[in-house]
Amino acid sequence: MRWPHLSRRQPCLGVAIDPTTVKAAVYRSRELITATVPVPPAGQHEPQALVAALSEAASRTGWRGRKAVTAVTGERVVIRYLRLPQMTAAELQAGMAYELENYLPTGARDMVVDWTILGNGSGPNSNQMDVLLAAAPRDQVTQLIDLFRGAGLELAAVDLVPLALCRSLAGEIAAATAxxxxxxxxxxxxxxxxxxxxxxxxxxxxREELARPGIAGNNPLADLTQEIRRSLDFYRSQGEAGFNPEGLLLTGEGTVIEGLANFCQEELGVPALIGRPGLPGRPVEPELAIAAGLALREIGI
Incomplete structure (x- = not known):
């Protein structure tokens, strides 16, 4: 089973779902129209409550179509960034049928798997290409399909949060960026x-954990920046020693944490700014970055 996919340049409703809110965005009249609807406390355990919140979010954007795009995330979602010899899409398709077991920790059984070519290498890697491989539990994808169907919507695609964020912040990524x-x-x-x-x-x-004051000398934000440093060290150890981000863009609900940008800047030694997701000159709120990136997916922005 391949992930649902729709050819680009056909606007869709972008929807980001988390335990507390449903965020929706749609590109219309060269603007991003957005809506945020709180999820009732029972929403995560009562499908009809979540369906109602999703329907309300779609209605508030004025979306009259059926096509929607959402994203999967969590510890069970696997994302791999591969560097492979250059080949055609057809050759990659044939090769992946035999190589999936080597890239996924539990194999492809009971997983929905897809991949995309990110681009060709340059310099010493000019004969290679970068490929993103993703896999999500089949039950997680099926639940999303059923949820959207209950709200009168049809999932045109299931995307990934990293792709949505990069798409949403494309106008601010001028160099190596975190x-x-x-x-x-x-x-x-x-x-x-x-x-x-x-x-x-x-x-x-x-967000809730990071906003709490430290206890007994522990600082949640310090733990977060330590994890960022570890991630940078790991990526550099994979043959990308020259990667040095020129800045850190912050998005999501956590951008309201007092002193977040200043703390990250001091700890990481790079400029840290609140991101301005969406369209150049017409940004939306930072907490809508994922929904905006999903809405921009199908129109090729």
Missing amino acids: ILDIGDQWSHLVLARPDRPLFSRVLAFK
């Missing part, structure tokens, strides 16, 4: 260049 999205359930770290994501990790830090 992106940190702090959500209510997960945080996402993405290392990127202007033309592609290079590496990403799901970090087990929530």
